[in-house]
Amino acid sequence: xxxxxxxxxxxxxxxxxxxxxxxxxxxxxxxxxxxxxxxxxxxxxxxxxxxxxxxxxxxxxxxxxxxxxxxxxxxxxxxxxxxxxxxxxxxxxxxxxxxxxxxxxxxxxxxxxxxxxxxxxxxxxxxxxxxxxxxxxxxxxxxxxxxxxxxxxxxxxxxxxxxxxxxxxxxxxxxxxxxxxxxxxxxxxxxxxxxxxxxxxxxxxxxxxxxxxxxxxxxxxxxxxxxxxxxxxxxxxxxxxxxxxxxxxxxxxxxxxxxxxxxxxxxxxxxxxxxxxxxxxxxxxxxxxxxxxxxxxxxxxxxxxxxxxxxxxxxxxxxxxxxxxxxxxxxxxxxxxxxxxxxxxxxxxxxxxxxxxxxxxxxxxxxxxxxxxxxxxxxxxxxxxxxxxxxxxxxxxxxxxxxxxxxxx
Ligand SMILES: [Zn+2]
Numbered sequence: 001x002x003x004x005x006x007x008x009x010x011x012x013x014x015x016x017x018x019x020x021x022x023x024x025x026x027x028x029x030x031x032x033x034x035x036x037x038x039x040x041x042x043x044x045x046x047x048x049x050x051x052x053x054x055x056x057x058x059x060x061x062x063x064x065x066x067x068x069x070x071x072x073x074x075x076x077x078x079x080x081x082x083x084x085x086x087x088x089x090x091x092x093x094x095x096x097x098x099x100x101x102x103x104x105x106x107x108x109x110x111x112x113x114x115x116x117x118x119x120x121x122x123x124x125x126x127x128x129x130x131x132x133x134x135x136x137x138x139x140x141x142x143x144x145x146x147x148x149x150x151x152x153x154x155x156x157x158x159x160x161x162x163x164x165x166x167x168x169x170x171x172x173x174x175x176x177x178x179x180x181x182x183x184x185x186x187x188x189x190x191x192x193x194x195x196x197x198x199x200x201x202x203x204x205x206x207x208x209x210x211x212x213x214x215x216x217x218x219x220x221x222x223x224x225x226x227x228x229x230x231x232x233x234x235x236x237x238x239x240x241x242x243x244x245x246x247x248x249x250x251x252x253x254x255x256x257x258x259x260x261x262x263x264x265x266x267x268x269x270x271x272x273x274x275x276x277x278x279x280x281x282x283x284x285x286x287x288x289x290x291x292x293x294x295x296x297x298x299x300x301x302x303x304x305x306x307x308x309x310x311x312x313x314x315x316x317x318x319x320x321x322x323x324x325x326x327x328x329x330x331x332x333x334x335x336x337x338x339x340x341x342x343x344x345x346x347x348x349x350x351x352x353x354x355x356x357x358x359x360x361x362x363x364x365x366x367x368x369x370x371x372x373x374x375x376x377x378x379x380x381x382x383x384x385x386x387x388x389x390x391x392x393x394x395x396x397x398x399x400x401x402x403x404x405x406x407x408x409x
Contacts, residue, residue, distance in 0.1 A: 007062075009055060011055050014053070016052075018053060018284055019048055019050050021048070023326065026219070026220075027042050027329065030219075031043075034352070038352060047220065049218055056229045057233075058227070059224045060220070064220045086248075088119050091123070102124055102126070105126050105128065106128075106167060106170075107171070108129050108130065109171075110130070110132065110152065112136055113143070114140035114147065117146075128160075129148065131147050132150065161192055166192060166194045167194060170189050170193055173200075183234070187238050190239050197261075198258050199259040203254065204222075207253070207276070214323075215330075217323055228255060229273060241265065243269065244265070245258070245268045252380045297402070297404075297405060300406050304400070304408075313372035314372050315371055317375040318343075318374050318399070320343040320348045320358075328356045329354070334355075340361050340365065341353060341360055363389070366389060366397060371397065374398070374399050375399075
């Protein structure tokens with residue numbers, strides 16, 4: 001961690017960010033391939049994780065232009081039962097807590113297919129979704145969730161505020177980490193938020209990533225890996241501060257931060273800030289052996305799969321996800337070891353994984369082809385998937401979970 005990257009910090013502009021982990025050149029994790037593209041060259045970009053010693057933000061130092069990332073982005077939140085249930089509970093809680101009604105407004109940048117806003121709409125609370133992917137915005141509109149097909153930015157926020165839009169609640173779930181212009185995004189939130197409004201942010205927690213070796217959550221779309229410390233410093237530049245924080249067990253460990261312009265922080269905020277400082281998340285030493293632990297995990301996993309294959313077992317994978325792409329490409333696990341990958345999303349079936357070119361089949365393929373072992377790439381939905389795959393497991397099929405260390409279930 002002595003070398004310095006020549007790219008400044010995304011949040012504070014500090015020139016001295018320090019490399020933590022180099023994953024090499026990998027293809028874009030969501031750039032699924034069509035059959036006719038398999039012989040064509042595939043773009044690959046460096047993937048290096050760095051730490052900012054000034055504001056503590058963990059981030060990658062390459063920004064791929066967003067237009068290369070978001071066109072026809074094939075992720076639909078509603079394909080996951082876990083996400084739908086979490087969204088329903090959160091909306092219900094905020095409606096009661098903030099006493100939202102017909103004169104309120106809830107805004108969500110990156111509103112996806114309306115999986116969250118639909119619960120407000122059903123309760124009679126006006127909503128505005130802002131979704132950059134045209135095909136996904138269309139799905140939300142068809143469901144009757146008011147959605148703009150646009151990128152959220154400070155400029156868009158100014159325009160909406162100029163038209164009289166002011167939000168009681170602004171949600172940003174799994175989006176801030178994907179935004180290149182962090183300060184512009186948070187400035188836009190501050191512009192649109194009523195003086196007594198609340199900004200609810202969810203993002204994967206950097207501490208869970210490091211402690212549980214969840215390195216596969218690193219990919220080019222995922223630019224930042226937040227601690228509350230780093231978020232608090234980012235918020236402060238825009239007149240916001242955390243008032244409440246929860247550590248939610250979704251996506252391998254998520255921070256849910258409630259921020260506002262006014263009001264005291266409750267004990268959860270002071271406790272977590274103190275705990276992060278105690279654990280050292282605001283200093284480089286905490287991150288110093290992450291790269292070694294990632295390399296060890298890779299070696300163990302490849303060894304396990306290679307031995308199973310040598311013993312005559314057939315192997316497949318579950319989840320053509322972004323994290324799966326990072327894991328397979330970094331570990332060099334491709335068609336030599338795995339026969340295919342299954343995914344529940346009909347938008348991915350029939351396509352091939354980036355870099356490794358595994359065919360993507362529907363989950364039913366597990367019962368039809370009966371591979372001996374299935375590498376669970378979407379381990380963040382393990383419980384849900386294991387439940388759905390009871391039949392496959394009952395006839396002898398086994399799942400392998402790769403993190404925090406490879407193990408057969
Ligand atoms: Zn910084």
